[in-house]
Amino acid sequence: QLQLVESGGGLVQPGGSLRLSCAASGFTSDYYAIGWFRQAPGKEREGVSCINHNRGSPNYADSVQGRFTISRDNAKNAVYLQMNSLKPEDTGVYYCAAVRLFWGCVLSPRNYDSWGQGTQVTVSA
Numbered sequence: 389q390l391q392l393v394e395s396g397g398g399l400v401q402p403g404g405s406l407r408l409s410c411a412a413s414g415f416t417s418d419y420y421a422i423g424w425f426r427q428a429p430g431k432e433r434e435g436v437s438c439i440n441h442n443r444g445s446p447n448y449a450d451s452v453q454g455r456f457t458i459s460r461d462n463a464k465n466a467v468y469l470q471m472n473s474l475k476p477e478d479t480g481v482y483y484c485a486a487v488r489l490f491w492g493c494v495l496s497p498r499n500y501d502s503w504g505q506g507t508q509v510t511v512s513a
Contacts, residue, residue: 390414390502392422392484397507400474406509408469410484415465418442420486421493422467423500424458426509428480435495436482437469444492452478474511481506 396408410422423438437458439446446458457470467484485500 390416390420390486392486392502392504394482394484394504394507397482397509399510399512401513402475402511404474404511405470405472406474408471408482408484408507408509410467410469410504412465412467412484412486415441417488419488419490421489421500422460422484422486423493423495423497424467424469425483425485425497425500426478426480427483427506428477431480433483433497435497438493438495439467440489440491440493443490447493447495449495471509474509476511479509479511482509 391413393411420441424436425433427433437448439458455473460467483506484504486502487500
């Protein structure tokens with residue numbers, strides 16, 4: 389059973405930065421895509437960024453392109469989301485999720501079948 393644990397959320401002022409971490413365990417394959425998703429109160433969960441465990445380029449939502457950077461450390465089974473120039477509209481619960489996938493990744497939450505518990509990110513003055 390794949391397990392994912394997020395950390396690094398918190399309260400930050402607009403323009404600030406946060407780095408989220410997703411620690412994964414229980415991989416049974418070398419081929420996984422891991423994504424970051426967020427959900428604001430009253431809104432649907434949306435894809436933020438994703439990366440394949442071994443193959444393909446990362447993807448970003450238009451709303452975070454140029455501000456967020458996803459990276460991975462395969463030796464630690466970890467994926468990170470560096471978030472810069474944060475805006476109030478970035479506020480929400482951030483989840484990491486995984487799915488077995490040979491190549492690349494997609495930003496649709498319905499494509500992922502393993503989820504972490506989430507970490508709260510609040511951007512406010």
